[in-house]
Amino acid sequence: MSARDAAFDPRRLAALIRKEGRQIVRDPSTFLIAFVLPLILLFLFGYAVSLDTSRTRIALVVEDGSASALGLAAAYRNSPYFEVTTVRAMAPVRALMVDGRARGIVVIPEGFGEGVERGRPPPIQIITDGSQPNTAGFVANYAEGVRQSWALAEGLGPAAAAADPPIALSPRFWFNPGLRSRYFLVPGSIAIVMTMIGTLLTALVVAREWERGTMEAMMATPISMAEFIASKVIPYFLLALASMGLCTAIAVYVFGVPFRGSILALLAIASAFLMPALGLGLFISASTKNQFVASQIALLTAFLPTFLLSGFIFEISSMPLPIRLITYAVPARYLIPSLQTVFLAGDYWGLILPNIATMVGFGFLFFFLSFRATRRSLD
Amino acid sequence: MAEPVARAEAILKRFGADAPALDGVSLSVAPGEVTGLVGPDGAGKTTLIRILAGLMSPQAGTVAVLGRPPGDARDSIGYMPQRFGLYEDLTVLENLNLYGELRGLPASERAAAFRRLLEFTDLSRFEARLAGKLSGGMKQKLGLACALVRTPKLLLLDEPGVGVDPISRRELWAMVGDLKAEGIGVLWSTAYLDEAEKCDTVYLLNQGKLLFEGAPGALTARVADRVVSISGFGERRRRFLTEALDSPAILDGTIQGRSVRLLLRPDARFDPPPNARAEPAAPRFEDGFVEMLGGGPKGTSRLAERYRTIPESDAPMIEARGLTRRFGDFTAAKDMHFQVPRGRIFGLLGPNGAGKSTTFKMLCGLLTPTSGTGAVAGHDLRTAAAGARASLGYMAQKFSLYGDLSVRQNLDFFAGAYDLSRAEAARAIEAAVEVLDLEHQLGRNAGSLPLGFKQRLALACAVLHEPPVLFLDEPTSGVDPVMRREFWTHINGLVEKGVTVLVTTHFMDEAEYCDEVTLIYRAVQIATGTPDALKAKAGALAGAEDPTMEDAFIALIEEHDREAGTQREAA
Numbered sequence: 001m002s003a004r005d006a007a008f009d010p011r012r013l014a015a016l017i018r019k020e021g022r023q024i025v026r027d028p029s030t031f032l033i034a035f036v037l038p039l040i041l042l043f044l045f046g047y048a049v050s051l052d053t054s055r056t057r058i059a060l061v062v063e064d065g066s067a068s069a070l071g072l073a074a075a076y077r078n079s080p081y082f083e084v085t086t087v088r089a090m091a092p093v094r095a096l097m098v099d100g101r102a103r104g105i106v107v108i109p110e111g112f113g114e115g116v117e118r119g120r121p122p123p124i125q126i127i128t129d130g131s132q133p134n135t136a137g138f139v140a141n142y143a144e145g146v147r148q149s150w151a152l153a154e155g156l157g158p159a160a161a162a163a164d165p166p167i168a169l170s171p172r173f174w175f176n177p178g179l180r181s182r183y184f185l186v187p188g189s190i191a192i193v194m195t196m197i198g199t200l201l202t203a204l205v206v207a208r209e210w211e212r213g214t215m216e217a218m219m220a221t222p223i224s225m226a227e228f229i230a231s232k233v234i235p236y237f238l239l240a241l242a243s244m245g246l247c248t249a250i251a252v253y254v255f256g257v258p259f260r261g262s263i264l265a266l267l268a269i270a271s272a273f274l275m276p277a278l279g280l281g282l283f284i285s286a287s288t289k290n291q292f293v294a295s296q297i298a299l300l301t302a303f304l305p306t307f308l309l310s311g312f313i314f315e316i317s318s319m320p321l322p323i324r325l326i327t328y329a330v331p332a333r334y335l336i337p338s339l340q341t342v343f344l345a346g347d348y349w350g351l352i353l354p355n356i357a358t359m360v361g362f363g364f365l366f367f368f369l370s371f372r373a374t375r376r377s378l379d
Numbered sequence: 380m381a382e383p384v385a386r387a388e389a390i391l392k393r394f395g396a397d398a399p400a401l402d403g404v405s406l407s408v409a410p411g412e413v414t415g416l417v418g419p420d421g422a423g424k425t426t427l428i429r430i431l432a433g434l435m436s437p438q439a440g441t442v443a444v445l446g447r448p449p450g451d452a453r454d455s456i457g458y459m460p461q462r463f464g465l466y467e468d469l470t471v472l473e474n475l476n477l478y479g480e481l482r483g484l485p486a487s488e489r490a491a492a493f494r495r496l497l498e499f500t501d502l503s504r505f506e507a508r509l510a511g512k513l514s515g516g517m518k519q520k521l522g523l524a525c526a527l528v529r530t531p532k533l534l535l536l537d538e539p540g541v542g543v544d545p546i547s548r549r550e551l552w553a554m555v556g557d558l559k560a561e562g563i564g565v566l567w568s569t570a571y572l573d574e575a576e577k578c579d580t581v582y583l584l585n586q587g588k589l590l591f592e593g594a595p596g597a598l599t600a601r602v603a604d605r606v607v608s609i610s611g612f613g614e615r616r617r618r619f620l621t622e623a624l625d626s627p628a629i630l631d632g633t634i635q636g637r638s639v640r641l642l643l644r645p646d647a648r649f650d651p652p653p654n655a656r657a658e659p660a661a662p663r664f665e666d667g668f669v670e671m672l673g674g675g676p677k678g679t680s681r682l683a684e685r686y687r688t689i690p691e692s693d694a695p696m697i698e699a700r701g702l703t704r705r706f707g708d709f710t711a712a713k714d715m716h717f718q719v720p721r722g723r724i725f726g727l728l729g730p731n732g733a734g735k736s737t738t739f740k741m742l743c744g745l746l747t748p749t750s751g752t753g754a755v756a757g758h759d760l761r762t763a764a765a766g767a768r769a770s771l772g773y774m775a776q777k778f779s780l781y782g783d784l785s786v787r788q789n790l791d792f793f794a795g796a797y798d799l800s801r802a803e804a805a806r807a808i809e810a811a812v813e814v815l816d817l818e819h820q821l822g823r824n825a826g827s828l829p830l831g832f833k834q835r836l837a838l839a840c841a842v843l844h845e846p847p848v849l850f851l852d853e854p855t856s857g858v859d860p861v862m863r864r865e866f867w868t869h870i871n872g873l874v875e876k877g878v879t880v881l882v883t884t885h886f887m888d889e890a891e892y893c894d895e896v897t898l899i900y901r902a903v904q905i906a907t908g909t910p911d912a913l914k915a916k917a918g919a920l921a922g923a924e925d926p927t928m929e930d931a932f933i934a935l936i937e938e939h940d941r942e943a944g945t946q947r948e949a950a
Contacts, residue, residue, distance in 0.1 A: 015480035019469065026468040026509075217464020217525070220432045221481040222453045376450075378434045 012223050016231030023205075024235060033201050034243050038193040042247055045185040046255045056139060057083045059093045059102040066113020068121070068154070075150040076106060081142045097129060104128045104139035121156065183258070186251040187339040188312040190244055191332050192303070194270060197240040198277025199284070199302035200295060206232055206285035207294040215289075216378065225374050233278050240277070244270050251343075261342030265352060269338045272356040275363025276331040277302065282370035306332035331362045383407035384455075384533045384564035385431055390440035392426055400426045401437070402587040408533060408564040413555055415578030415595070416568040417664075420857035421830055422584040424568040425461065428537050431566065432458045444533055454482070457531035457563075461538050463522030467511030471502055471521055474510050478525040496524040499554065515731050516547025523554065534558060534565045540574055544730030544900070545887075545929045546936055552577060570857045572665040573887075573929070583668060585859065590671050598667035602642060605630075608660040609651050610638035617871045619652065624678025624868070631666065631675035633864065634871070635891050636910035642666050644674075661925075665860050675864040681814040682842070683872025689721060689847045689879075694757060696721050696848055696879035701751030702741050711737040713902045714751065719895075721847075724870070724880040726893035728932065734902040735883040736852070742881065743850060744768050756847050769797070772841035775852035779837050782826025786817055786836055789825050790843070797844035804843070811839035831862045838869060849873065851882040855889060867892050887928035898935055905939040 024030045062073050077084045085102065087093055096102040107125035115122040126143045128136035209215040218228065248266065251257040280302055288294045308314060309323070310332035316324060327333045334355035341348050385408040392401040401423045408414045416424050429435045430442055433449030433456070444452040458464075465474055475493050484492060497503040500520035505513065510521060519539055526534060536555075540548045555565055567578060575581045576595045583591040583598070591598055612619055620639050623629050628647035633640050640660055643649055651657040669675055695718040702715040712734040719725040727735045740746040742753050744764035752759060758766035773779065780789055790811065794804035812818055815835040820828060825836060834855070841849065851870070855863040870892070874880060882889060890896050890910060897907040906913055910928060917931035918924065920938055 009483075012481055012483075015477055019466065019473070019477050022473065023466065023468050212467070213460050213462035214464050214466055216429075216434065216460045217458065218481075219434055220453065220456065220458040220460075220464075221478065222483065223481050376434075377436070378429055379436065 008226055013227045013230055017234055020231055020235045034197055034239050038243050038247050041189045041192055042250050045189045055083045056103050058104040059096050060084045060086045061090055061093055061107045063110040064108055064112040068113045068116040069108045072108055072150050075146055079146050103135050106143050184340050186255055186257050187343045188336055190247045191306055191335050193243055193247055194240050194273060195277055195302050195306045197243055198274050199281040200298040202236050202278055202281030203285040203294040203298045204291055207289055207291040210289035211291055219376050225376050237274050240274055257343060259343055260346040262347050265342050265347045272359040273335040275360055276366050279363050279366025279370055283366050283373055286370050286373035305330040310336045312336050331359050334358045381410050384410050385444045388441045390437045392437045399587050404589045406582050408566050410564045411559055411562045412579040413559055413565045413567055415575050415581040416566055417575040417581055418584035419570055419859035423587045424584060425537055428535050428568055432456060432535055455532040457526035457534040459522045459526040459536050463518050465510040465522055470507050470509055472506040474525055479528045482529045484529050500524045516543045519543055534563050536567050538568050540569055540571055545932045575664040595664050599662040599664055602662045602666040602670055605643045606660045606662045607657050608638050608640050609655050609657045611655045617875055621678035631669045669860050672861045675861055676868055680869040680872030682869045683876055685810050686873055686876045687845050689877030692721050695719055696756055697881055699753040702748050702753055703750045704737050705749045710902050717897055719879055721879055722874055722877045723894045724874055726890050726896035727883040727899055728890050728896045729899035730885055733899045735899050739883050770846055771848040771850050772846040773850045774837050774841035774854060780825045785822055785824055787821045789840055793840040794843050799844055807843045815839050830858055834866055849878055849880045853884055856886055890928045898932060900936050906935045
């Protein structure tokens with residue numbers, strides 16, 4: 001590459017960006033990926049997919065006929081978390097559990113009322129379905145929570161309410177008290193959308209230039225590779241930010257997701273994430289030069305990790321150690337907590353800045369690799 | 380002679396462990412001349428052009444454009460790659476603008492330069508049309524315009540003539556003539572040997588080696604006085620050619636309509652058969668090339684010798700009755716009518732996109748006609764499409780083999796696909812391997828075979844079930860003339876056994892082998908007849924003497940356009 005070619009000419013860059021812009025506007029598939037797909041994802045995560053366990057079906061076995069027992073039973077029936085089937089004896093309940101019509105059983109034992117009157121309410125029994133650990137944990141905690149609230153309301157006192165243990169535990173979920181999964185799924189889907197545009201779309205458009213032979217013609221003009229790369233990065237960076245803006249607006253105004261941080265922080269986080277996303281997209285397309293292969297690799301290296309290994313759906317802390325170690329190499333792992341912080345908590349720069357720094361670091365790495373792979377040569 | 384605008388010395392370029400793509404090739408391009416880079420596919424033409432454009436570097440040898448490395452001379456190089464390098468979702472003008480800006484054409488000069496280029500390429504009417512919506516010929520002209528935005532000193536054209544209609548090709552040559560007059564050095568690469576004759580200087584490449592350099596006349600002069608055209612034996616010309624090629628005096632021979640064109644060995648004598656007329660014929664560049672390759676193949680096809688004789692039949696073996704196919708509001712083929720009797724070759728001739736393939740696919744039963752019908756070996760396409768398919772063999776030069784399967788596996792697969800019994804398959808494969816000399820290639824992947832073997836294998840696969848009808852889709856485009864002759868030797872032999880052949884081609888040479896051709900242009904048949912009759916008709920229309928098939932095509936298209944114009948005016 002000669003000194004003249006290496007020169008960065010803003011006019012040539014402007015011409016290339018104008019061309020790219022026209023292609024984006026005219027290519028319906030670009031529009032689909034940038035604006036329609038995010039909408040589909042958001043509505044999917046917003047309405048259809050839910051990790052919430054609200055209104056879990058349980059069976060309530062009331063073996064005691066006392067006023068206290070009936071009061072506690074009513075407390076369960078009124079709880080927004082449970083859909084209750086009340087029975088008098090254990091026998092029919094077992095069948096409900098086996099065929100999955102009930103996810104848990106709460107037993108108010110005989111003599112419950114007497115115990116309450118004596119000031120020492122006997123423990124209730126909570127049986128859960130261990131084949132579904134998430135739900136089981138939820139049922140156990142919330143069933144206990146309902147009993148505690150009832151005991152407090154009845155004036156049974158903390159000591160009594162705790163049914164022995166001297167220390168009362170009263171769970172409170174901060175930032176998302178209703179534990180609504182929508183609140184973290186919707187910001188998380190922004191990560192998916194930015195991955196799609198940053199990596200998949202970018203990989204496709206560069207590979208397309210190779211496939212259609214326009215790359216060859218471009219290389220025969222005096223443009224430099226830096227101009228060419230910039231002409232791909234800038235439009236898709238802006239496109240991804242626009243798409244991110246659309247997602248945020250829908251998240252906040254349609255799904256009522258709180259937005260407690262600042263737009264500035266959101267922009268900083270998104271921009272930092274787009275560096276590795278775009279860099280990876282460029283690297284993939286420069287190394288494969290084929291749209292089909294590029295899309296497969298982009299799905300495997302960007303989309304799936306963002307989906308599975310970023311903490312978006314599966315808690316990273318509950319993954320086995322080897323997989324947890326792999327997540328450190330997934331740029332989206334640093335994006336998801338930052339986004340959730342900005343949406344649900346606010347601008348906690350102490351948490352956001354290290355994440356931004358890591359993403360920018362990955363960005364430099366990928367850009368370095370793609371510059372090395374994009375040589376002005378057909379060899 | 381003026382200082383060359385480009386010079387390459389002893390270029391060696393190798394990809395991986397294969398034989399070198401270019402092996403010690405030297406070339407120079409003079410200003411104000413058209414330099415032809417001629418050779419079959421795989422000769423190394425594209426590699427050499429890319430090296431001159433600075434897109435590849437050779438392992439050995441030197442390259443200079445205007446005395447500098449090509450990478451430093453980009454401003455002076457115009458380059459049109461094989462696929463033109465156009466952005467299909469930009470308009471004609473936007474493409475020009477893009478290349479103008481990238482090449483640093485000052486904004487003040489742009490309007491005038493674009494107007495001149497659009498006029499030059501006759502695209503002014505289409506400046507707002509998307510490049511993807513242009514016809515092949517127009518795309519090619521736009522590609523040329525983009526390569527010319529800043530008048531270059533060296534213009535590199537990589538196979539600009541492939542697949543476009545002969546009229547566009549002729550216009551392109553006229554344009555290149557104008558550029559030559561401006562002092563631009565043009566390097567034109569092509570696999571069409573007839574184009575070589577139009578160049579000022581020719582470099583003939585074959586398998587990475589330079590076979591010839593100099594004026595095309597110098598090569599044709601070597602075979603002058605040794606070319607004869609023999610006519611007067613009507614339908615027996617195929618048998619005559621077979622016999623002639625088996626004679627030691629004959630180096631090469633081809634069918635040209637009703638006559639046979641022979642190239643004699645130096646100092647050899649050849650006595651034409653009684654009743655036949657022999658006349659001297661003009662030598663061609665191709666004759667010289669064939670001689671350099673050591674002459675054409677022998678005339679007898681062993682494949683045909685072992686083939687069954689197709690029973691006589693008075694009914695047409697291939698028949699199209701008003702075949703029409705529309706895609707939405709676009710008519711791809713309109714009202715196709717023809718009949719091919721047993722033991723004849725029928726050609727569908729036309730540029731890419733004219734409707735040849737659509738007609739072909741309807742007859743294969745791969746595409747349902749919108750209206751009209753047809754029959755293959757007596758099987759009506761509407762009622763017995765499967766029967767029609769079973770009685771034909773299909774071969775396309777480019778697509779009909781599985782590149783990842785070995786030669787043996789390809790043969791097995793096609794034997795299975797044509798529903799041969801185990802014993803039949805074994806016998807057919809053994810015969811094909813023996814007569815086509817595929818013995819040593821059996822374990823090789825079809826994709827890695829040399830072009831000539833690929834062609835043999837494709838033919839072997841198509842005729843395993845000894846079909847009475849053979850469909851050939853551009854069977855020999857891009858192969859060297861010796862391979863093409865070998866292929867047609869087999870086809871001629873099969874036709875003598877009664878096989879009926881339908882061939883599509885945009886390659887005028889292949890048309891000469893046909894008993895009858897129909898010219899397809901913009902979805903309609905504009906003329907049908909024997910190659911000689913069409914040439915005679917064109918000769919009368921254009922007043923040309925001894926017109927080629929291409930001249931005939933151009934004259935008939937122009938005639939068709941004139942008539943269409945008159946009809947429009949009348950209406």
